[in-house]
Amino acid sequence: MVLSGPSESSIMSTPNVKSKAHSRPAPGSGVLDFIAIGLGPFNLSLACLAEPIRDLRGLFLERNEDFDWHPGMLIDDTTLQNPFLADLVSLADPKSPFSFLNYCKQEGKLYAYYIRERFYLSRAEYNRYCKWAIRQLSSIAFSSQVERVEYVERTAGDGGEGHYVVSGRHVRTGAPFVHRAARLVIGVGSVPQLPPCCEEAREHCIHSAHYVARKRELQKKRSIAVIGSGQSAAEIFYDLLKECDEHDYALTWITRSPRFFQMENTKLTLEMISPDYIDYFYNLPDNVREGIIARQDSLYKGVNASLINQIYDLLDDRRSRAGRGGSPARLITNSELTGCHYDRNEARFQLRFVQRDEGVQYTHATDGAIFATGYGQNVPGFIDGIRERIRWDDKGRYRLSRNYAIDVNERDIFVQNAGLYSHGLTNPDLGMSCYRNSCILRELTGEEHYKIERRIALQDFSVPDTDAFVKAPLETQ
Numbered sequence: 001m002v003l004s005g006p007s008e009s010s011i012m013s014t015p016n017v018k019s020k021a022h023s024r025p026a027p028g029s030g031v032l033d034f035i036a037i038g039l040g041p042f043n044l045s046l047a048c049l050a051e052p053i054r055d056l057r058g059l060f061l062e063r064n065e066d067f068d069w070h071p072g073m074l075i076d077d078t079t080l081q082n083p084f085l086a087d088l089v090s091l092a093d094p095k096s097p098f099s100f101l102n103y104c105k106q107e108g109k110l111y112a113y114y115i116r117e118r119f120y121l122s123r124a125e126y127n128r129y130c131k132w133a134i135r136q137l138s139s140i141a142f143s144s145q146v147e148r149v150e151y152v153e154r155t156a157g158d159g160g161e162g163h164y165v166v167s168g169r170h171v172r173t174g175a176p177f178v179h180r181a182a183r184l185v186i187g188v189g190s191v192p193q194l195p196p197c198c199e200e201a202r203e204h205c206i207h208s209a210h211y212v213a214r215k216r217e218l219q220k221k222r223s224i225a226v227i228g229s230g231q232s233a234a235e236i237f238y239d240l241l242k243e244c245d246e247h248d249y250a251l252t253w254i255t256r257s258p259r260f261f262q263m264e265n266t267k268l269t270l271e272m273i274s275p276d277y278i279d280y281f282y283n284l285p286d287n288v289r290e291g292i293i294a295r296q297d298s299l300y301k302g303v304n305a306s307l308i309n310q311i312y313d314l315l316d317d318r319r320s321r322a323g324r325g326g327s328p329a330r331l332i333t334n335s336e337l338t339g340c341h342y343d344r345n346e347a348r349f350q351l352r353f354v355q356r357d358e359g360v361q362y363t364h365a366t367d368g369a370i371f372a373t374g375y376g377q378n379v380p381g382f383i384d385g386i387r388e389r390i391r392w393d394d395k396g397r398y399r400l401s402r403n404y405a406i407d408v409n410e411r412d413i414f415v416q417n418a419g420l421y422s423h424g425l426t427n428p429d430l431g432m433s434c435y436r437n438s439c440i441l442r443e444l445t446g447e448e449h450y451k452i453e454r455r456i457a458l459q460d461f462s463v464p465d466t467d468a469f470v471k472a473p474l475e476t477q
C-alpha cells in the first residue's frame with residue numbers, strides 16, 4: 001500500500017483495478033482511496049492486508065499514542081478465546097509477513113511456541129504481536145483524534161464522484177489535520193456500558209474496561225461486588241479471588257443470568273462463525289434477527305469452561321481452609337440490578353436487586369463495585385456531518401449492506417464490528433476479521449485480492465435447495 005498524506009504527489013497508476021462501484025481518485029489529487037478511523041484489531045488487520053496491495057492509498061487514524069488492546073483487561077494469564085490462526089492476516093493470507101507465526105520467527109520464539117503447543121495466545125502476547133505488526137506499517141498516524149467528517153460533492157481530482165474530508169486534532173500538540181479520501185472504514189470499536197440505573201452514581205462506578213488501572217484502589221476496600229457474568233466478569237472475579245485473603249476484602253459476584261454459563265464452543269456451533277451463517281442471518285427479517293441475538297447469549301457472552309473450573313477449584317480450596325481466617329466470597333445468580341446509589345458520607349454503594357425467580361427485592365451494601373456489564377455500539381460524533389449519507393435502522397443503529405457498507409449508495413462507508421444485528425455473532429469475533437476485511441478490500445479495489453470463502457459449514461442453516469426437501473406448507477403436500 002502506498003502512503004498516504006494529502007501532500008503526496010508521486011503516486012503510480014492503478015492497473016488491474018476493475019472497480020465497477022466507485023472510480024478511484026486521481027493520483028496526485030490529494031484524495032486517498034480510503035481513510036480508516038480507529039486502530040483496534042479489525043482495522044489493524046485491514047492495514048496489514050492492504051499493505052501489499054500496490055497503489056492502494058490508505059491512511060489509518062488512531063487517537064491513542066500507541067496500540068494497546070483493551071489495556072484495562074490485560075490481566076495476567078488471560079488468553080484469547082480463539083486459536084492463534086485468528087491472527088491479523090492468516091485466515092485471509094497464510095503467507096502474509098504479518099502472520100503470528102512470522103512474528104514468532106522474527107522474534108526468535110517459534111520453537112518455544114512449537115514446544116509449548118499453546119494455541120490460545122495470552123492477551124499480553126497478542127498485544128505484543130499487534131505492536132510488532134504496526135512497526136512494519138507505513139500507513140498509520142497515531143495521536144490523531146478524528147472530530148469531523150464531511151462530504152464534498154464531485155471535484156476533478158476525485159474521479160468525479162465526491163469525497164470525504166476527515167478533520168481532527170493531534171491529541172498532544174493540538175495541531176489540526178485535514179485528510180481527504182474517496183471512502184471510509186470506521187473501526188472505532190464499542191463503548192463501555194453501565195446499566196441505566198447507574199446513571200446517578202456514574203462517577204463512582206468502575207467499568208471492567210478500566211479494571212487494571214483501578215484494581216489497587218478497589219483492593220483497599222473491605223468489600224467488592226462484581227456485577228455481570230461474562231468472560232470479563234469471570235476474569236476479574238478470579239483475579240480478585242486469588243488475592244482476597246492477602247488484602248482482606250469480602251468478594252461478591254452477582255449476575256442477572258440464571259446461571260454462570262459456559263461459552264459454547266463445540267464444533268458444530270462454531271460453524272455459525274462462518275460466511276454461510278452470515279448469509280443466512282443477513283437475509284432474515286429484522287425482528288427475527290433481533291430475537292435470535294437475544295437467544296444466543298451462550299455463544300458469545302458466557303465464560304470459557306476452563307475458567308469456570310479454575311474458579312470453582314479455588315472457591316472449594318478456600319472453603320476447605322475455612323475456619324482458618326480468610327474473607328468470604330459469595331456468588332448469586334438471577335439477580336437484576338435495579339438501583340445503584342452511592343453514599344458519599346459512608347463511601348459505600350447501596351445496590352438494589354430483584355431476584356427474578358422469587359421476585360424478592362433486596363439491597364446489597366458494598367464499598368467497591370466493578371461493573372462488567374458489556375459494551376454498546378459506538379456511533380461517534382464525527383459522523384454528524386455525514387449523517388444523511390448513512391442508512392439507519394429504526395433503533396438508531398447503522399443499517400449495514402451485506403458488503404459492510406452503511407452509506408445510501410452501499411459503496412463508500414464501511415464499518416468494522418458494528419453489525420451484530422445484521423451479520424450476527426460473527427461481528428465482534430476476531431476469527432472473522434480476515435473474512436470481513438477481504439470483503440472490504442474487494443469493495444475498495446474492485447478486485448478479490450484475497451480469496452473469499454463462500455461456504456465452509458458442513459450443516460445447512462436454511463432449508464436445503466434440493467429435491468429431497470420440498471418447500472411447501474404441509475397441507476398442500
Ligand SMILES: Cc1cc2nc3c(=O)[nH]c(=O)nc-3n(C[C@H](O)[C@H](O)[C@H](O)COP(=O)(O)OP(=O)(O)OC[C@H]3O[C@@H](n4cnc5c(N)ncnc54)[C@H](O)[C@@H]3O)c2cc1C
Nearest residue numbers: 038039040041042062063073080081146188189417429430
Ligand atoms: C477484554 C476483551 C477481550 C476480548 N477478547 C476477545 C477474544 O479473545 N476473541 C474475540 O474474538 N473477541 C474478543 N473480544 C471482542 C473484540 O474482538 C474486541 O473488542 C476487539 O478489540 C474489537 O476491535 P475493534 O477494532 O472493533 O475496536 P477496538 O479494539 O475498541 O479499537 C477501536 C479503536 O478506535 C479508536 N478510536 C475511537 N474513536 C476514535 C476517533 N474519533 N479518532 C481516532 N480513533 C478513534 C480507539 O482509540 C480504539 O483504539 C474481546 C473484547 C474485550 C473487551
